[in-house]
Amino acid sequence: MDKLYVDEIKSLFLLDDFELKEKILSYHPYEISEALLELSKKERRRMYSILSPKEISYSISFLEIEDAFLLFNEMVPKYIVNIIQELDIDDAVDLMQELDESERAGYLKLMDAEHRENIKELLKYKDDTAGSIMNTEYINIDVTDTVATGMKKLLEQAVTSATIYTIYVTNKNDKLLGTLSLREMILARKNELIEEIMNKRVVSVETTKDQEEVAAIFMDYDFTSLPVVDKLNRLLGVITVDDVLDVIEEETLEDYSKFAAISDAEIDSDTETxxxxxxxxxxxxxxxxxxxxxxxxxxxxxxxxxxxxxxxxxxxxxxxxxxxxxxxxxxxxxxxxxxxxxxxxxxxxxxxxxxxxxxxxxxxxxxxxxxxxxxxxxxxxxxxxxxxxxxxxxxxxxxxxxxxxxxxxxxxxxxxxxxxxxxxxxxxxxxxxxxxxxxxxxxxxxxxxxxxxxx
Amino acid sequence: MDKLYVDEIKSLFLLDDFELKEKILSYHPYEISEALLELSKKERRRMYSILSPKEISYSISFLEIEDAFLLFNEMVPKYIVNIIQELDIDDAVDLMQELDESERAGYLKLMDAEHRENIKELLKYKDDTAGSIMNTEYINIDVTDTVATGMKKLLEQAVTSATIYTIYVTNKNDKLLGTLSLREMILARKNELIEEIMNKRVVSVETTKDQEEVAAIFMDYDFTSLPVVDKLNRLLGVITVDDVLDVIEEETLEDYSKFAAISDAEIDSDTETxxxxxxxxxxxxxxxxxxxxxxxxxxxxxxxxxxxxxxxxxxxxxxxxxxxxxxxxxxxxxxxxxxxxxxxxxxxxxxxxxxxxxxxxxxxxxxxxxxxxxxxxxxxxxxxxxxxxxxxxxxxxxxxxxxxxxxxxxxxxxxxxxxxxxxxxxxxxxxxxxxxxxxxxxxxxxxxxxxxxxx
The missing domain is CATH 1.10.357.20 (SLC41 divalent cation transporters, integral membrane domain)
Incomplete structure (x- = not known):
């Protein structure tokens, strides 16, 4: 594909730091991530110095894990840890899963207590299961709320939530009782009770569900997100469609490779030997x-x-x-x-x-x-x-x-x-x-x- | 996969019409669509009599086109046309594309003028291009609007729009100038100008873009929707991620089949001979x-x-x-x-x-x-x-x-x-x-x- 933006971004390095930062951030994080891989080491160093961990984390989340690790090799541990803390938690866990044990322990030590505990919790789930690809930040309202209260809670949780377009309704024991789309919420009257307008037939998966089956459910139902629950139907997280696209890409490649009897049919033409x-x-x-x-x-x-x-x-x-x-x-x-x-x-x-x-x-x-x-x-x-x-x-x-x-x-x-x-x-x-x-x-x-x- | 709901839905047919309808509509449209294929002809007839074209259209949109045609054979033309009119326009066009010319003309004749014109317009796009999978209902606000005006326009368009979670900003000549997520809109102050908070770097495709390349863009950028424009960058429609999931499924199957030298690797075990x-x-x-x-x-x-x-x-x-x-x-x-x-x-x-x-x-x-x-x-x-x-x-x-x-x-x-x-x-x-x-x-x-x- 034409990746003109990579050359555009490269040409920006003639500017001073302030202008460079402003111009680069006008690109989509995916585009910045592609450019990162093509820059010289020196140019990348400049990126790390002008971009905050949060700013660069958006781009890091678009990279293949191996490529992210290549960049990590050029950064100081504190910067890396700050990036990991800024990532969506499912992406952070994906990264941490691929680290060897001593490195993982090292990074966990440098993290703040909240991130450390959250990541440790999710690292318990087996690779390729719903638990390992779920996000633990979502919009959660109570079944006894009115639309007005629900909307207020939504606004409070909107900044950090993986998706705000599906709202999950639970009772005081965290049991998942229903869902609402943001569209339904917006179109509802303010004094209506959530319980009366929510969709009571909820499709959810348990944490142990294979990710390939999760992808099949997204395809069947045309979902953009899917709640993940424990055995007692208590809400633990949500999986969003962008993660599922990654799963589909991964699994398709795997099937394709097996069919051709090769361990990995994907190559990067620049680096393959x-x-x-x-x-x-x-x-x-x-x-x-x-x-x-x-x-x-x-x-x-x-x-x-x-x-x-x-x-x-x-x-x-x-x-x-x-x-x-x-x-x-x-x-x-x-x-x-x-x-x-x-x-x-x-x-x-x-x-x-x-x-x-x-x-x-x-x-x-x-x-x-x-x-x-x-x-x-x-x-x-x-x-x-x-x-x-x-x-x-x-x-x-x-x-x-x-x-x-x-x-x-x-x-x-x-x-x-x-x-x-x-x-x-x-x-x-x-x-x-x-x-x-x-x-x-x-x-x-x-x-x-x-x-x-x-x- | 376990499709318990099919048996559940089948067992509902002992109820009277009123209760049957209420219970059935509590299922997800995808589940109803799967059940429809398993019901007896007599049971399906009952479905057509108790469900309105709009109610059944949600389920029809989940069916493979050949299966939808099988059901159409059992319905009267007026009911079919009303269903097609209730479908998302991209799904309606998909269906119409597969009809033979005389049938297509017949259905078009029965439609109201607005649907007829819209569908005719979209039928002009070649199969497997961005134009053929786009939806023409989307949230469109003006670059000179404030957040408050924009929000008002959003609420007016929300019911029919394919997605309300990305808002497209155009000027008075319909040129696409920016996008905003609903999240950004909700979190913005009411008197801010759209022009100041919108994302000015917009990724869009032209109507002629191959659908496989469209899918690749969704995968790269983790998009949930993508605007479609003409050569002059005037906004014509949007493609949503659910349509892209269908494209990926279709294209994967095609590649897989070719690899095995077979025209179609998919079978339905019940009907294959x-x-x-x-x-x-x-x-x-x-x-x-x-x-x-x-x-x-x-x-x-x-x-x-x-x-x-x-x-x-x-x-x-x-x-x-x-x-x-x-x-x-x-x-x-x-x-x-x-x-x-x-x-x-x-x-x-x-x-x-x-x-x-x-x-x-x-x-x-x-x-x-x-x-x-x-x-x-x-x-x-x-x-x-x-x-x-x-x-x-x-x-x-x-x-x-x-x-x-x-x-x-x-x-x-x-x-x-x-x-x-x-x-x-x-x-x-x-x-x-x-x-x-x-x-x-x-x-x-x-x-x-x-x-x-x-x-």
Whole structure:
């Protein structure tokens, strides 16, 4: 994307401190954050000297955590701690979670008591759960309030609150009883009772809810915020849609990376090195090469067949490729379905597997018929004496291996999912390798049975 | 996911109309929309008779368009038109866009003049652009207003506006000059001038902006709404974050599907049939089978080599598999990078390609060394007379084909992208097939040179 503002901001460094500060603060914090990464060390030092911790904290919250840490390396601890204290508490906790223990302890020590206690409290929640991404500042009014009192409380809490556009209604025990949008509040009459105008059907999540499921709820309901409660329905925090956008970005990247068998598909072109690339990819390749070698040992069982009819090697890559492709297709459909909450019952799983094997057979028959003609013509033109028999084996193998691979592409993620593991780990390459093994077995068995045994 | 509310809503149908309506409306519109799809035709008819077009329109807006059309089939045209008129205008336009021309004309005729004109205006924007997902109702105040006047205008526009939480400031020519959050407005003093407190640095998009780029802006800036302007910076509409969540869902699914070479990876397990599966997958498989057959013709060129050393067929699937895997990895990294706006300059493309080929070589050398030992041991135990030579060929092929495949996985999407085509169409299976062809050529050429020619 065009990031003109980065060059604009860079050019401001000719100004004196006062003007520089004023001009820079007219940019959006996201834009300042992007510029920060592109500035020279010297220019960044100047930024730290003219911007207060609060002013720079807005930009820091837009950075990837690793990038924020890079900048922290250039700052004094007190400045860092002040920045962390100015961040929204969920962002502060995200940062603190990634620090090693001694650093975390050091920063906590430098904090004021209130921030220290709040952050410690939130650090207890497991990474990737609702508790870890929630914010503990929100607009909270009492169920017995009138609209006028509620509005007054809203104004008092508005400055620090993560969102002021949804108002949470609790009773004296902090139990979450209802919600109100700021719009409803503004449009209501001043003397109405909150209890009478609030929405009593509240969707909330517990602190332990997986963040991916939280994102799904935001998508389903088109929420801009969602309350987080404990087991007794006491309000503890809110999650806002901007945090969910981050979660979606993170989880999409994760799924995408797994699908391609790489630990992290994202690179920063400026800083990525060959070694980083090797580190992200080699472990997967090593595992896959072991699976790959396994295919060699299978073919070795059929070396006699290969010796007698070397021509069958010609069609191996095609059959393997087609088996891999159909497997990837049904894998994609099945993983997607599992993520969407399909296949909850045994009946629906059976139905899905039957449908997949049916789809595989149907595709296999159609592709098999097409390839029958092409293969026969090809072998016939090459004057192969076994043209007809080999053609039979190739077509039949395509048919069978398409059916088998389609089934395995659906079955593998369902099995993995039943162990409560994210089915996306059954990435494309793994399913392809397993289908290679299945397809080879089918092909060579058929070749041995139909050609060798009838010679 | 547990959708308990669907069963709860179903059980309400024992009540009389009055109670039924009251209870149902206590559910969230999304929940009602999910229930609508699960009800019997008779129950749905009852819903249409007790709910006003406005009441049901909230739920209709949560449905996929195809599902909304299924329900429309059960309603009378006047009821449908009233529902469309009650929808947010961007949702109404989405629906109208999917109708065939005669139906669309029919509904437009039944509408009141104002809705008809507004919808016609928005139908002019191309699908998947900012114009097609924007809403034309927003809070608009004048740059010369005071906070008090602005607040009064806000209250007047609040009921119909898509969002009231960002306020757009224009001059008398409708030029967009600034924004204000409702929070800032609430916290400001009543007699302050809007001009003095508004944010003058406004990020906006033109109507023609691609919706995927719009989503990227929301993610970068953590926006909850974004103004849409014409070429002269006149305000035309706003896009809200809930629409962007829909866009992200749609685009993620599209990328995911392309990666797996399937036209649509999403299924509804209840209604999906084998034939639907075949239709989504067969076209891709046919194209891929042609590419696959091409590998056969390449091997055919080396039939002499195969006849003399059938053992080399043993390692074909492994070499192909590894080439395919490395290709998929660099494809994923490159497509992701292109989507993130990396590789804009020739220098950065060259750098990326050099880095990829470096990564490929490095991985190739490491995997090659490992496989050298394993392959030699395997062939030696099988008393293969050419064990050492074959091992050399296998290792060298892995090295070379990993480098070549890694490069091609990066090069192909960059080339496609340079033609302004979405690089995601270079899906995994296509790159895998192309890498199959490259790797086979490397393997058989090496085998012929190093074994046959030295026998």
């Amino acid at each position: 060959v070694l980083m690339g090797v580190k992200k990819r080699l472990p997967w390749l090593l595992v896959l090469s072991v699976l790959g070698f396994f295919t060699s040992t299978i073919i070795a069982q059929f070396e006699g067949t290969l010796d007698q009819i070397p021509t069958i090697a010609l069609f191996m890559p095609m059959i393997l490729g087609m088996a891999g492709n159909t497997g990837t297709q049904s894998l994609a459909v099945t993983v997607r379905g599992l993520n969407d909450g399909e296949f909850q019952t045994k009946a629906s799983i059976t139905k899905h597997l039957l449908r997949e094997i049916g789809t595989g057979f149907m595709n296999g028959i159609l592709i098999g018929i097409m390839l029958f003609g092409v293969t026969y013509l090809f072998l016939h033109l090459n004057h192969n004496p076994e043209a007809f028999k080999i053609t039979q084996v190739v077509s039949l193998s395509i048919m069978l291996s398409l059916a088998v691979s389609t089934l395995s592409g659906a079955l593998i993620p369902i099995i993995i999912n039943s162990f409560k593991i994210d089915p996306a780990v059954a990435s494309g390459p793994f399913v392809t390798m397993i289908n290679d093994i299945l397809a080879l077995s089918v092909y060579f068995t058929l070749a041995t049975m139909l050609i060798i045994n009838t010679l | 084998v034939l639907m599966g075949v239709k989504k997958r067969l076209p891709w498989l046919l194209v891929l089978s042609v590419l696959g057959f091409f590998t056969s013709t390449i091997i055919a060129q080396f039939e002499g080599t195969l006849d003399q050393i059938p053992t080399i067929a043993l390692f074909m699937p492994m070499i192909l598999g590894m080439a395919g895997n490395t290709g998929t990895q660099s494809l994923a990294v490159t497509v992701r990078g292109l989507n993130d706006g990396e590789f804009q300059t020739k220098a950065s493309i060259t750098k990326h390609l050099l880095r990829e080929i470096g990564t490929g070589f490095m991985n190739g050398i490491l995997i090659g060394i490992m496989l050298f030992g394993v392959t030699y041991l395997f062939l030696h135990l099988n008393h293969n007379p050419e064990a050492f030579k074959i091992t050399q060929v296998v290792s060298l092929s892995i090295m070379l084909s990993l480098a070549v495949s890694t490069l091609s996985g990066a090069l192909i999407p960059i080339i496609i992208n340079s033609f302004k085509i979405d690089p995601a169409v270079a899906s995994g299976p296509f790159v895998t097939m192309i890498n199959d062809i490259l790797a086979l050529s490397v393997y058989f050429t090496l085998a012929t040179m190093l074994i046959i020619n030295t026998l």
